[in-house]
Amino acid sequence: MPISSDQLVDFLKKCRWFAGKARQVVLASVIQQIPFGEATIWIVEVGYEEGDTERYQLPVISVSEMPGFSTAQTLILEVDGRYLVDAIYTETFRYNLYTHIYNAESYGEPTARMAFVRGKGLEAEDLPEHISTRVLPVDSSNSALVFGEKYFLKLYRKLFQLPNPEVEMIEFLTEHSDFRQMPAFCGSMTLKSLGQPDITLGMMQRMVDAQKDNWDRTGDYLNDFLYAVPNRVFSIQEDVFERVGLLGRRTGEMHRALYNPEADATFSPEPFTADYRKFLQGRLNHLLESRYNLLIDKYRALDEQTQALAWKFMEAKELIDEFAEELLSRDIHSQRIRIHGDYHLGQVLNVQNDFIVIDFEGEPEASIADRKVKHSPLKDVAGMVRSYHYAVSAKLFESDETRYLEPTKLLKVTERWYKLIRDTYLDGYTEAIGWPHPLFKDQNEINSLMLYYLLEKAVYELGYELSYRPDWVKIPLKGIVDVIREVEKLHG
Numbered sequence: 001m002p003i004s005s006d007q008l009v010d011f012l013k014k015c016r017w018f019a020g021k022a023r024q025v026v027l028a029s030v031i032q033q034i035p036f037g038e039a040t041i042w043i044v045e046v047g048y049e050e051g052d053t054e055r056y057q058l059p060v061i062s063v064s065e066m067p068g069f070s071t072a073q074t075l076i077l078e079v080d081g082r083y084l085v086d087a088i089y090t091e092t093f094r095y096n097l098y099t100h101i102y103n104a105e106s107y108g109e110p111t112a113r114m115a116f117v118r119g120k121g122l123e124a125e126d127l128p129e130h131i132s133t134r135v136l137p138v139d140s141s142n143s144a145l146v147f148g149e150k151y152f153l154k155l156y157r158k159l160f161q162l163p164n165p166e167v168e169m170i171e172f173l174t175e176h177s178d179f180r181q182m183p184a185f186c187g188s189m190t191l192k193s194l195g196q197p198d199i200t201l202g203m204m205q206r207m208v209d210a211q212k213d214n215w216d217r218t219g220d221y222l223n224d225f226l227y228a229v230p231n232r233v234f235s236i237q238e239d240v241f242e243r244v245g246l247l248g249r250r251t252g253e254m255h256r257a258l259y260n261p262e263a264d265a266t267f268s269p270e271p272f273t274a275d276y277r278k279f280l281q282g283r284l285n286h287l288l289e290s291r292y293n294l295l296i297d298k299y300r301a302l303d304e305q306t307q308a309l310a311w312k313f314m315e316a317k318e319l320i321d322e323f324a325e326e327l328l329s330r331d332i333h334s335q336r337i338r339i340h341g342d343y344h345l346g347q348v349l350n351v352q353n354d355f356i357v358i359d360f361e362g363e364p365e366a367s368i369a370d371r372k373v374k375h376s377p378l379k380d381v382a383g384m385v386r387s388y389h390y391a392v393s394a395k396l397f398e399s400d401e402t403r404y405l406e407p408t409k410l411l412k413v414t415e416r417w418y419k420l421i422r423d424t425y426l427d428g429y430t431e432a433i434g435w436p437h438p439l440f441k442d443q444n445e446i447n448s449l450m451l452y453y454l455l456e457k458a459v460y461e462l463g464y465e466l467s468y469r470p471d472w473v474k475i476p477l478k479g480i481v482d483v484i485r486e487v488e489k490l491h492g
C-alpha cells in the first residue's frame with residue numbers, strides 16, 4: 001500500500017517511540033523496504049525544518065482483520081477493507097523473528113539482508129513451534145516483545161548507522177565475562193545493505209521478572225525517612241545501607257568485567273590520550289554553552305530559589321573553565337574502558353535480593369559514535385552518585401510532609417542522607433574493584449576525575465530538566481553548585 005508523507009507523519013506522532021514530536025517535520029518517507037516473510041521492514045526517514053534527519057524502523061504487514069491486541073500505535077492505514085498495521089502486533093511477524101534468531105538464519109538478498117545471531121542465553125529447549133509471543137506494553141523509546149515469558153526482545157525504533165552499543169555491551173558481557181547482573185544476551189538482528197554500514201534492528205535478552213526499578217525502591221526507603229524528618233528524627237534502616245553497598249559492589253564487578261586487556265579493540269582498555277582529553281573538553285564546552293543558552297531562555301519561568309542557583313552557576317563560568325582546562329592539560333595515568341554510559345537508579349532492576357542492570361544504549365543526547373567512546377568507569381560511578389542526590393532531593397523538596405520545614409534545615413538533612421549513602425555506595429564500589437587496580441592511578445586522580453564527571457553529568461541533567469521537568473531544574477543546579485564549592489576549596 002503506498003503511503004503519503006502526511007499519512008506517515010500522522011501515524012508517527014501517535015507513537016510513543018517517535019522522538020521527533022517536538023520538532024517541525026517537513027517530510028517523512030520510506031527509503032528502504034526489506035521483505036521479511038509476510039511482512040516488510042520499512043526504514044522511514046524523517047526530515048525536519050531544523051537539524052539532522054532521523055531514521056526509524058517500522059515493520060508493516062497488510063491484514064484483513066485488526067490484530068486481537070491493538071493499541072493506538074497499531075493501525076497505520078486502512079484501504080478498501082484491509083489494514084496496514086505495525087507488524088509487531090501480529091503473531092506471524094513475532095514468530096518469524098524468533099524462529100530466525102533461534103536458527104541464527106539470515107534472510108533476504110545479498111543487496112539487503114537481515115543477519116540473525118543467536119546468543120548464549122537462548123536455550124535449545126525453547127523451540128519456535130512451542131513459543132508464545134506478545135507485545136510488552138512499556139512506556140519506552142523502543143518496542144518490547146516477549147517470547148515464552150522468558151525472552152525480551154527490544155526492537156530499536158530510532159536507527160543509527162553503526163552497530164548499537166547496547167548489543168555490543170550485552171554480547172561482550174555475556175560471552176566474554178562472568179558478570180551476571182544483566183539480562184543474558186540471546187540474540188540480535190542486523191540489517192546489512194551492500195555498501196552501507198550495518199544497522200542494528202533488535203536485540204533479545206533473558207526476560208527479567210523485576211518487581212521494581214531501583215529509583216522506585218529508593219523512593220520507598222526515602223518515604224520511611226521522610227515521615228520521620230518533621231519529628232526531628234534522622235533514621236536510615238540498616239537494610240538500606242546494605243542495599244546501597246551491594247549496588248556499589250555490583251557496579252565495581254561490572255567495571256571489572258569490562259576491563260579486559262585481552263579483548264579486541266572494541267573493548268580493550270586505553271590510556272587517557274590527548275585526543276580523549278580534547279574530546280572531553282569539547283563535550284563539556286558544548287554542554288555548557290547549550291545550558292547557558294537554555295537557562296537564559298527559561299530564566300524568568302524559574303522560581304526564586306532556582307534563579308539564585310542559576311546565578312551561582314553563571315557566575316562560576318570562569319572557574320569551571322579553569323578547572324576543566326587545568327585537569328585536562330595534565331598527564332592522567334588512569335585508564336579508560338567501555339562503560340554503561342547512562343547509569344542511574346532507573347537503569348537498575350530489583351530482582352529478589354539483588355540487582356540487574358539494563359539499558360546499555362548510552363546517553364540519549366550523544367551521537368552513536370560518541371556513545372562508544374571509552375571513559376574512566378568513574379563516569380558511571382558519578383552517574384549513580386548523582387542519582388542518589390536526585391532521589392533524596394526530589395523526595396524532600398517536593399513532598400507535603402516537608403513543605404513547612406525551614407529550607408536550610410531541610411537542605412542539611414538532605415545533604416546528610418546523600419553523603420552517608422554516597423559514601424556507602426563508594427565503599428562498596430572500592431571493595432569490589434580491589435585496590436590497587438590498573439584502571440585508577442591514585443586517590444588524587446580519582447578525586448579530580450570524580451569531580452569532573454559529577455560536573456559533566458549535572459550539566460547534562462540541567463538540559464534534560466529544563467526541557468522536560470522544569471520543576472526539577474534546581475536538582476542538577478544544586479549538584480553543579482556543590483562541585484563549584486569543591487573546586488573553590490581546591491583553588492584555596
Ligand SMILES: Nc1ncnc2c1ncn2[C@@H]1O[C@H](COP(=O)(O)OP(=O)(O)O)[C@@H](O)[C@H]1O
Pocket residue numbers: 138139140141142143144152183205206207208209358359360361
Ligand atoms: N530484560 C528485560 N526483561 C524485562 N523487562 C525489561 C528488560 N529490559 C528492559 N525491561 C523493561 O523495559 C523498559 C524499557 O527498557 P529500556 O532498556 O530502558 O529501554 P529503552 O531504552 O527503550 O527505554 C524498562 O524500564 C524495563 O521495565
Ligand SMILES: O=P(O)(O)O[C@H]1O[C@H](CO)[C@@H](O[C@H]2O[C@H](CO)[C@@H](O)[C@H](O)[C@H]2O)[C@H](O)[C@H]1O
Pocket residue numbers: 215342344345346359363364383386387388390391461464
Ligand atoms: O531515559 P533514560 O533512562 O535513558 O535517561 C534519561 O532520563 C532520565 C530520567 O528518567 C534522566 O535521569 C535523571 O533523572 C533520574 C530521576 O528521574 C535520576 O535518577 C538521574 O540521576 C537523572 O540523571 C537521564 O539523565 C536521561 O538520560
